[in-house]
Amino acid sequence: MAEIIDGKAISSQIKEEAKLEAAELSKKNITPCLAVVLVGDDPASQVYVRNKKKACEFCGIRSLSYELSADTSEAELLTLIDKLNADKDCNGILVQLPLPKHIDENKVLLRILPEKDVDGFHPYNVGLLSIGKASLKACTPAGCIELIKRSGVDITGKNCVVVGRSNIVGKPVGMLLLSENGTVTTCHSKTRDIGGICRNADILIAAVGIPKFIKEDMVKEGVVVIDVGINRGADNKLTGDVDFENVSKKASYITPVPGGVGPMTIAMLMKNCIIACKAQNNIE
Numbered sequence: 001m002a003e004i005i006d007g008k009a010i011s012s013q014i015k016e017e018a019k020l021e022a023a024e025l026s027k028k029n030i031t032p033c034l035a036v037v038l039v040g041d042d043p044a045s046q047v048y049v050r051n052k053k054k055a056c057e058f059c060g061i062r063s064l065s066y067e068l069s070a071d072t073s074e075a076e077l078l079t080l081i082d083k084l085n086a087d088k089d090c091n092g093i094l095v096q097l098p099l100p101k102h103i104d105e106n107k108v109l110l111r112i113l114p115e116k117d118v119d120g121f122h123p124y125n126v127g128l129l130s131i132g133k134a135s136l137k138a139c140t141p142a143g144c145i146e147l148i149k150r151s152g153v154d155i156t157g158k159n160c161v162v163v164g165r166s167n168i169v170g171k172p173v174g175m176l177l178l179s180e181n182g183t184v185t186t187c188h189s190k191t192r193d194i195g196g197i198c199r200n201a202d203i204l205i206a207a208v209g210i211p212k213f214i215k216e217d218m219v220k221e222g223v224v225v226i227d228v229g230i231n232r233g234a235d236n237k238l239t240g241d242v243d244f245e246n247v248s249k250k251a252s253y254i255t256p257v258p259g260g261v262g263p264m265t266i267a268m269l270m271k272n273c274i275i276a277c278k279a280q281n282n283i284e
């Protein structure tokens, strides 16, 4: 039976570390500050934004909140980003996605200064990630790596299989595993014999968006499984991309859903706010 990787506990550790760093910065009269921008009234986004503000409060990071109506124009949003880019006291800018359809998401993300891009989505930061030099790494992928490393699992030389190639999870997590000296294979909807490829994995990351996609017969004994999936059923219950009940019988380590990767995203965001603040204040 697998050891459960406790994402709640590990994310708490990371938030505690961010809190300590924020306290150190406050001794230098510096308060890290994150601006959170929400456009529209999507209930799930409102919950995410509220949780981000709560985490900021816990860590001692000042949060600026911009809740804009759904009919906000692209030009108005870009003007706000320009203002936050120019604000020396604001270290990080997070625009909650998805944006309403009339706003070009790419244009908005490109407008955020890379040094304030605490989500790690700006192509400049993605480029740095691909050459192994990123300081602001996409939060969910970086969270996956922390879960593996803090469980005492060494990635070096391991066969790492990522199922999913999205820009926000699959591709960046693959690049991070490569930076950690893993041997990485990425699968997607056109991949042939996914089962065969997954069965070769020492470390398996599932970021597919299909409930229980990874089945017991797709993994080998002792595999380390990180389940990024968050799938909400008709009963409102969350299910991951991995058939936890059966896969956990073969795995050595596995993340649950909820309580695995989910809480890590905000914790890594807090870490990124501290990194951005220190860099902007020329602190090592």
Ligand code: NDP
Binding pocket: 140, 163, 164, 165, 166, 167, 168, 169, 170, 187, 188, 189, 190, 191, 194, 207, 208, 209, 210, 228, 229, 230, 231, 261, 262, 265
């Ligand atoms: P996307 O829908 O953007 O990407 C899904 C990926 O899975 C695609 O690359 C797609 O392939 C691949 N895929 C789809 N169907 C199959 C299939 N039958 N066989 C193999 N591959 C397939 O999703 P995201 O990456 O944004 O998210 C993935 C999951 O992670 C979701 O459940 C999401 O809710 C969750 N998530 C969780 C976060 C967290 O904080 N824990 C943060 C972000 C996401 P192709 O490219 O060929 O279409």
